[in-house]
Amino acid sequence: MTFSELNLNAELIKALPADITTPTLVQQQAIPAILHDADVLALANTGSGKTLAFGLPILQMIEAKKSDIQAVIIAPTRELARQTTQVLQPIAARLHIKTAALFGGIDLAIQAEQITQHPQLIIATPGRLLALCQEKAINLSQVKHLVLDEADRLLDMGFWKDIQSLITVIPMQRQTLCFSATLSDDLTNQVRNVLTSPVEIKTHNSNSVVDGINEQLYLVNKGSKTQALISILKQHSDKQALIFINAKDGADTIAKKLAKAGINVKTLHGNKDQASRESTLNEFKQNSVQVLVATDLLARGIHIDALHVVINFDLPENPAVYVHRIGRTARSGKTGLALSLVCHAETEILQAIRDLTQNTMPLETLEHFPVTDIPSIGEKKRAPKDKQANRRSAKKQSIKDFQSKTERNHSNHSRSK
Template sequence: MTFSALKLNSTLLQALPNSVVTPTTIQQQVIPEILNKADVLALAQTGSGKTYAFGLPMLSMIESEDKKNESIQAVIIVPTRELARQISQNLSPLARSLNINMASLFGGIDIELQRQQLDKKPKVIIATPGRLLALLKEKCLDLASMTQLILDEADRLIDMGFWSDIQNIIKAMPNSRQTLCFSATLADDLAQKMNAIMHAPQKIQPQDQNSVADNINEHLYLVNKGSKTNALLALLANHPLQQILVFISAKDNADALTKKLTKAGIKVAALHGNKDQTTREQTLADFKKQNIKVLIATDLLARGIHIEALPVVINFDLPENAPIYVHRVGRTARAGYTGLAISLVCHAETVALEAIRHLTGRSLPLQSLDGFPVTDKPSSGAAKRPPKDKQANRRSAQKRSIKEFKAKPKRG
């Protein structure tokens, strides 16, 4: 199938990058439904081409409407500013080909600059929930005439606690809008929430639910918790010429690991929420230019990292939330490339591993890593300390002076 067969705007198709030749599976299945103005709930793996899956029909539909209409027509809501930037970079050249103005609204940028974007009458807005809601409350924009709401990475929007903000944003939108939801995983909780804001959605599921792409080769190594840094160094030595994205769960741990790798002579940088916006942008740019070989990122900041041929992803630790694993490994093997996803697992992460196995339906066997024998013992599950007397703790906390701690005299 060709893009022209999907009945998209011809000017728009001419503006596509030369590397985009034929529509991906998700694009083939989703675009006709969107052009037919149906609500769509799409299960789309990261790297499957979902940005064009919703972006191309959205822009085609806006271009075909009344060109004199200067109101906002489409709102794309995403969980992080990095993802907002990535979508804007992908769609802006296409929008310009149709003389459609876009605005990006997210935190970390002076809100006055974003008010100036809104003064230019954009027809498409790409936004994070918090900043969009703030501008709505200031009456800086009007969504009463919009026709399309797109929720990208909807599972992360819910996981990150944005559902209340989204509900408040939707109150400013017409009920007659078209709603499109894209997610890499689909838990029951997410499905219920999406069904509450959609009208008889068409469910598009090109692959098994909550699945990992077939072109990702997964290796999981059982190592001692205290050996993980040295194990990571050994893995990096095995891939000296490749770019590697390392996931870690805590910001402090990301900085500490970066220092250790720097001392080992590795060109490495950390990306997490404590970094200012300028540093984030420069770090991402350096990584994409391969000035940095290893990028250590937390889950929050990794949403906007798109390296089309990123060969290796390493989980320094497993995420407690199983769907995040699917997102993490989906950073590799994008756009039809193959990729390698490696996870370092210690005994304390057994519960997290079982949750990932249950979600993905994959066996994910643990292997031994050469040179790193496992000497740690699995947890027995028994509490190391006797249970605390919580009532006694509360009674102690309520005492205000040393006299109150003295034993009461016995009666009789």
């Protein structure tokens, strides 16, 4: 199938990058439905081309001669909003459509200035877009198309209240498109309230992992994880690796140990300012950084060409995040390797991931790293504390106070002898 068979006009097809010649499965299914002005709920794997699946038909439907904001794309993170802009802005420019990217980390006044340039397409994070609405710096009354990208992440990160507030300033007569790689019952219930008779698109089984990913999971001692990680990275020293960790401070700690081992490494997490985050991500994309240690800021939607290795230093507490993390590799039909270091304390999380993905995900042992930790059996090591007894003990001042009445009588009787 070709893009022209999807009823995209010749001018738009001509504006596509030279390496994009054949529509992906999600594009084949979503583009005709969107061009027919239907609401869409699409479940599509990471790396399947969903940005163009909603972006191309929206660009075709935008009227370049009008100066109003006609379409809004909402993404959960700055990184994803910025990447979506990088994908769509060059195409939009060739069609004489103006775009604006609105997200945190940049002065609100600077982004308000972008609005004065009369963009027809806005790509934004929910918090920043809502702040601009509250400042009356932006007018969304002419919006005809609303996209909720990575909709499940918008829900997980607590943005749904912001989404509901934004919907009140966008016309009810609009087209709403929800795209996500995973689909929970909670998300399904929420999006039903913002969609009208949606066309449902599924290019894979719900919450499944991309076929091209080779998953390998290793059981290691909790205290051995860092050395195991260093060993694995040295085995794959000819390839870039993205390492996911749950805590921001943990990312910095691990990066220092990797650097000490001679590994070219940088970190990316929420405590970094926007300029630093953008600079680090660009360095990694340009292959000038071998290893990037990141929190789940990079788990969603971020595309890195030919990234071969993804490593979970920690398993994510939310099973769906696992699917998104390892989806940073094996994108656009390529293959990739996803490694996870699992300690005994994470076995319950692992089982939740197995249940979600319907994969067996067997645990293997890692050579030179024998497992000596003893798994917890879930029993309490000591009886619950008697708080009243603790308070009584705190009031006792001499050894007599700690003796029972019988012990005190015996002691007095002994002294009387």
